[in-house]
Amino acid sequence: MNTPSKRLILILGDQLDIEASALSDFDPAHDTLWMAEVLEESTHIPSSKQRTTVFLSAMRHFAAQLQMRGWPLRYRRIDSADNRGSLAGELAQAIATIKPDQLVMTAPGDWRVLQSLRAVAKQHDVPLEVRDDTHFFSTVREFTEHAKGRKQLRLEFFYREMRHKTGLLMSGKEPLGGQWNFDTDNRGSFGKKGPGQLPSPSRFAPDAITQEVIGWVNDTLAHHPGSVTQFGWPVTRAQALVALQEFITHRLPSFGLYQDAMWEGEVWLYHSHLSCALNLKLLNPREVLAAAEAALQSGHAPLPAVEGFVRQILGWREYVRGIYWTHMPDYVEGNAQQAHEPLPDFYWTGDTDMACLRDAITQTLQHGYAHHIQRLMVTGLYALLLGVEPKQVHQWYLGVYVDAVEWVELPNTLGMSQFADGGLMASKPYVASGKYIDRMSNHCKGCRFNPAESTGETACPFTTLYWDYLDRHADMLAKNPRMLMQLKNLNRLTPAQREAIGTQAQSLRTNKKAHQA
Ligand SMILES: Cc1cc2nc3c(=O)[nH]c(=O)nc-3n(C[C@H](O)[C@H](O)[C@H](O)COP(=O)(O)OP(=O)(O)OC[C@H]3O[C@@H](n4cnc5c(N)ncnc54)[C@H](O)[C@@H]3O)c2cc1C
Ligand code: SF4
Numbered sequence: 001m002n003t004p005s006k007r008l009i010l011i012l013g014d015q016l017d018i019e020a021s022a023l024s025d026f027d028p029a030h031d032t033l034w035m036a037e038v039l040e041e042s043t044h045i046p047s048s049k050q051r052t053t054v055f056l057s058a059m060r061h062f063a064a065q066l067q068m069r070g071w072p073l074r075y076r077r078i079d080s081a082d083n084r085g086s087l088a089g090e091l092a093q094a095i096a097t098i099k100p101d102q103l104v105m106t107a108p109g110d111w112r113v114l115q116s117l118r119a120v121a122k123q124h125d126v127p128l129e130v131r132d133d134t135h136f137f138s139t140v141r142e143f144t145e146h147a148k149g150r151k152q153l154r155l156e157f158f159y160r161e162m163r164h165k166t167g168l169l170m171s172g173k174e175p176l177g178g179q180w181n182f183d184t185d186n187r188g189s190f191g192k193k194g195p196g197q198l199p200s201p202s203r204f205a206p207d208a209i210t211q212e213v214i215g216w217v218n219d220t221l222a223h224h225p226g227s228v229t230q231f232g233w234p235v236t237r238a239q240a241l242v243a244l245q246e247f248i249t250h251r252l253p254s255f256g257l258y259q260d261a262m263w264e265g266e267v268w269l270y271h272s273h274l275s276c277a278l279n280l281k282l283l284n285p286r287e288v289l290a291a292a293e294a295a296l297q298s299g300h301a302p303l304p305a306v307e308g309f310v311r312q313i314l315g316w317r318e319y320v321r322g323i324y325w326t327h328m329p330d331y332v333e334g335n336a337q338q339a340h341e342p343l344p345d346f347y348w349t350g351d352t353d354m355a356c357l358r359d360a361i362t363q364t365l366q367h368g369y370a371h372h373i374q375r376l377m378v379t380g381l382y383a384l385l386l387g388v389e390p391k392q393v394h395q396w397y398l399g400v401y402v403d404a405v406e407w408v409e410l411p412n413t414l415g416m417s418q419f420a421d422g423g424l425m426a427s428k429p430y431v432a433s434g435k436y437i438d439r440m441s442n443h444c445k446g447c448r449f450n451p452a453e454s455t456g457e458t459a460c461p462f463t464t465l466y467w468d469y470l471d472r473h474a475d476m477l478a479k480n481p482r483m484l485m486q487l488k489n490l491n492r493l494t495p496a497q498r499e500a501i502g503t504q505a506q507s508l509r510t511n512k513k514a515h516q517a
Pocket of ligand 2: 353354355356357433434435437438443444445447448449450451460461462463
């Protein structure tokens with residue numbers, strides 16, 4: 001009789017799903033589960049206190065769930081004296097102790113991690129089986145097929161394929177409501193009166209496990225970005241399900257209309273705040289979208305809101321993952337616009353007179369969260385216009401947000417926000433002057449700068465840098481029909497105005513305090 005093989009099943013910090021493909025044939029009589037907290041995952045780029053707390057706490061809660069089932073688990077805590085500090089080191093140690101015949105894992109979310117675990121397996125001559133991540137609606141192979149022969153990739157084509165494939169919001173072969181896209185209904189601002197009474201976000205008081213992690217983070221990673229005095233993220237599946245239900249009940253109906261809106265001091269608005277739970281795999285996107293579709297069917301939420309939400313998860317989330325895995329490892333080196341400025345220091349403190357940036361960065365450091373338009377059209381836009389080196393921008397985003405895992409963060413940062421992939425992912429750079437921020441928020445009302453001015457003492461740095469960006473990249477942008485209107489407006493400026501803008505933009509780059517009174 002053959003002895004069943006002894007397998008070590010690897011579970012990473014963003015794979016906290018009892019139904020993960022790696023666990024589909026788990027046999028507690030012969031297999032062992034392996035999880036490791038390691039310092040390297042918080043230090044290879046400095047991870048914010050909020051982000052490290054989310055990962056460690058959610059891992060410990062998941063491990064407790066596995067232990068309750070009586071499943072054999074080798075769990076390595078970050079504070080154990082002999083912790084080797086890296087996933088590779090810990091795995092090597094586990095192989096030496098357990099002597100498995102085989103390693104099994106669900107495909108990780110980070111190219112670097114996959115390479116390092118493969119190298120350990122090879123070094124120890126143990127076969128490693130990497131299984132598809134069935135959490136997602138599409139596989140990387142399907143995306144590769146979709147991308148074949150296309151010079152440019154566009155969300156819209158991919159998204160429609162996904163709607164057909166899943167039948168979500170479909171009426172036979174046609175989109176429900178006769179339209180694929182309700183973006184024009186989904187660009188509201190709060191107007192002069194502001195958002196009024198907003199629904200409360202779902203926040204969860206730290207339990208003993210989370211408090212212990214917070215204590216360790218504050219002691220050991222005191223110098224890391226942000227603070228963890230206010231922590232309320234879901235760290236268990238049960239909490240994530242509550243967060244989902246509360247979003248569907250209280251915020252989904254207005255999600256679409258106010259998707260792009262911002263308001264000083266208001267962190268949560270009508271967004272779902274589910275990205276972290278989704279990326280840790282505490283929630284499955286199928287159950288999230290089924291809940292949204294049910295809200296539409298019951299008449300609780302309108303179609304534009306539900307379609308806007310479905311587009312983010314079925315469209316963008318799957319699309320960026322495909323881009324990441326089909327273009328790594330070269331993708332991270334992208335710098336199509338040859339941007340080499342350093343990231344301004346105030347990204348780590350929020351210490352700037354620019355009200356919009358101060359607000360977005362402050363809440364980011366406090367909560368590890370900012371919504372999409374804050375990331376794209378405030379922090380991302382400023383870095384793009386200033387000409388910051390894309391890799392530094394990428395490292396900031398990967399470090400500060402609780403939902404940051406490289407497969408989703410990198411294409412959003414390098415491709416969508418910095419146009420550093422030269423237009424592979426986005427059809428044009430997302431650029432605008434301070435007037436866009438003025439239209440979508442109340443930040444400019446309380447700012448010492450004026451979004452309508454591009455030169456002089458009170459000129460808005462976004463507006464100065466916007467014209468300067470168009471001027472500096474005019475040749476490249478002229479090849480893009482979607483940029484022609486913006487270039488036409490640039491050409492309305494006199495040579496003297498353009499020169500003054502160029503000089504002021506340069507001083508924003510060289511004078512580190514130019515944004516402060
Ligand atoms: C520069 C930049 C960096 C980003 N980094 C990350 C990141 O590290 N991790 C991350 O999950 N998202 C990232 N995003 C996408 C998006 O901003 C966040 O998913 C969203 O703000 C999370 O908040 P929420 O859960 O309230 O989202 P909602 O506004 O409620 O959206 C619903 C869900 O849709 C998904 N989603 C929405 N937009 C995107 C998108 N562009 N790409 C992928 N999924 C999307 C998320 O899962 C999100 O939870 C980034 C965007 C930009 C512009
Ligand atoms: S004036 Fe400019 S810097 Fe100030 S809040 Fe408005 S867009 Fe931001």
